[in-house]
Amino acid sequence: MRVIEKYEKVEITDFAAEGKCIYKSAEGVIFVEGNVAPGDIVDLEVVGKKKKFKEAVVRKIHTHSSLRTQPYCAHHDTCGGCRWQHIDYSHQLRFKRQQVVDHFERIGKLNGVLVSDIIPANDTRFYRNKLEFTFSSNRWLTREEISSGKDFHRNALGFHVPKRFDKIFTVETCHLQPDPSNEIRNGMYQYINEKGYRNYDIRKNEGILRNLIIRTANTGDIMVIAQFGERDEEVIPDVMEYLKNAFPVISSLHYIVNTKGNDSYQDQEVVLYAGEPVIRETMEDLTFLVGPKSFYQTNSEQAYTLFSVARDFAGLTGKELVYDLYTGTGTIANFVARQAAQVIGVEYVEAAVQDARKNSVLNGITNTEFFAGDMKNLLNGEFFKTHGKPDVIITDPPRAGMDLPVVETILNAAPKRIVYVSCNSSTQARDIALMSQAYEVTRVQPVDMFPNTHHVENVALLERRKV
Missing domain, CATH: 2.40.50.140 (Nucleic acid-binding proteins)
Structure with a gap:
């Protein structure tokens, strides 16, 4: 450098x-x-x-x-997962709220909008329900290790060093996910080292042990997915039997053989090795099925807070037709359905829509419909004629925000209220600015989903201006 x-x-x-x-x-x-x-x-x-x-x-x-405050994790200088743990939590919250204010004023030119105090998390550690750990044959060495000239063990199981796709440091104790996450990861690391199995080398795209995903639900269910870089008929069953027998607490055990150059597995076959095919998360009296490829908010407790704010902003009386855009597996749609006349969820991914329908059936919800497709093409005049124009739109897009055609589609639908849930207040402010002639921002509520990071979730209520 x-x-x-x-x-x-x-x-x-x-x-x-x-x-x-x-x-x-x-x-x-x-x-x-x-x-x-x-x-x-x-x-x-x-x-x-x-x-x-x-x-x-x-x-x-x-x-x-x-x-400042004293960092609690031995890896805080290396890992990017809790980059702000050296900052007192009250000051983290202050900046996160100010970040929303700045984005609305500087990017959205939305001056004078009142941003409420951020809702803090009750738990600032062990709050995540999902973590992905990476195996590597090229462990990150510290400056001290390099300067010593010694030959060190290079296998690793842990996280990527920030900005280094090929360097992994071994995690001793991670403070992000509750037990038994650490026990499973450390047990797996010790076992594969004892057996001498080859860890994956991403530069060469070779090696057997590749990735370990652990999901811990608020019901006590635990899912583990082991990802392998080669189809080895001896190593795979041996590793899976170890996980099954050493950790009977695992309720859903899967594996994937992925020979691609990256770890993404949405296009890969997931094989159920033992236990149930899904785990279950609960929210109020609702139960949501979470499969190996399902998206679910990674902070279950704060997800409930976030969705409660969105439902409150929607102002439902039981008579409204609600459209839930970017519905995913239908979590928000099903969460608000009992306060609405009908909820229509729209999502690009067909598999997610199938999960959303299953979640409605599981919870006895009969006033939801889910559709898969590109929103700007799906939500046309014929669709509105068939299903009706919405009274309320709830939209929860990815970090990149909404495409301009989707914004235009929302404006064409002309709902009374728009509830915009965002994990990126900069793109949220940009999108709201595009709707500001027709809609006024009346409430803004940040929610801290990821303590000890700079990330902040934000909910904004837009109400149609009077002509």
Whole structure:
């Protein structure tokens, strides 16, 4: 990494986007990577230079900020999963709310919108219900290990080093997912090392042990999916038998043979090895089936908070026709169905729509319909003529937000209210700006789904302006 210039004993000024911080120098803004906090006095090395800003890394911290707290994880300097654990939680919440305000004002030009205080998470550790761990034959070595000149064991099972697709560091204890996640991962790591099985090398696309996915539901159900890089008829059954016998708590055990160059498995066959094909999550008196390929919010407790806010914003009286866009497996659609006359869910992925229908049947919900297809093509005049135009639209798009044709489709539907649920308030603000002539933002509620990270979920209520 080439050093362009250095700054000594300067004060970090503020938080920035994507978990970075800022130092405002006389020459302009410098974005700082690393475990720093506003108020830290540091030495910086500039490693990147753009037209309007510079990028730097911290080489030494002279004085620590009062915003800091003691990190609890041994991997906090290496892992990007809990990048803000050195920041006191109250200050994390303050910045996340300010991030929403900034996005609405700077990107959406939505001045004067009142953003409520963020709803904090009750649990700031062990809150995730899903984690993916990667096997590697090329473990990340620390500077101390490299400088020692010794020959170290290179197998790893853990997380990617940020910005390094081919480097994995072994996790001892992860504070993101509740037990028995750590026991299963550590047991698996010890077993494959004892057996001498080959870990996967992503650069060469070879090796047997590739990926381990653990899902822990709030019902106590546990799903484990082992992903293999080769179809080895001896190793695969041996590893799966180990998992089955060593951890009888696993209620749904699967494996995948994936010989592609990446770990994505939505297009791969998932083989049920033992137990049930799905696990179950509950929300109020509803039960949701979660399969190996199903999407479900990774923080179950805060997902309930998020959906409760969305349902409250929808203002349902039992008479409304609701459209749930990007419905996925129908979690929101089924969650609000009993307060609506009818709910129509629309989703691009056919398999997700099938799961949504199953979840309605499972919960005895009869006033939902789900359709698979491209929204901008599906939601046309004929569709509205057949099913009716919505009184309320709930939309929960991916991080990239909604395409312009989808925004135009929503405007054409002209619902009384739009409830926009977002995991990226910058694209949310952009989309709302496109609807601002017809709709006014009346309520905004951030929800903290991912403590100790810069991510924030946000719900906005848009009400149709009076002509």
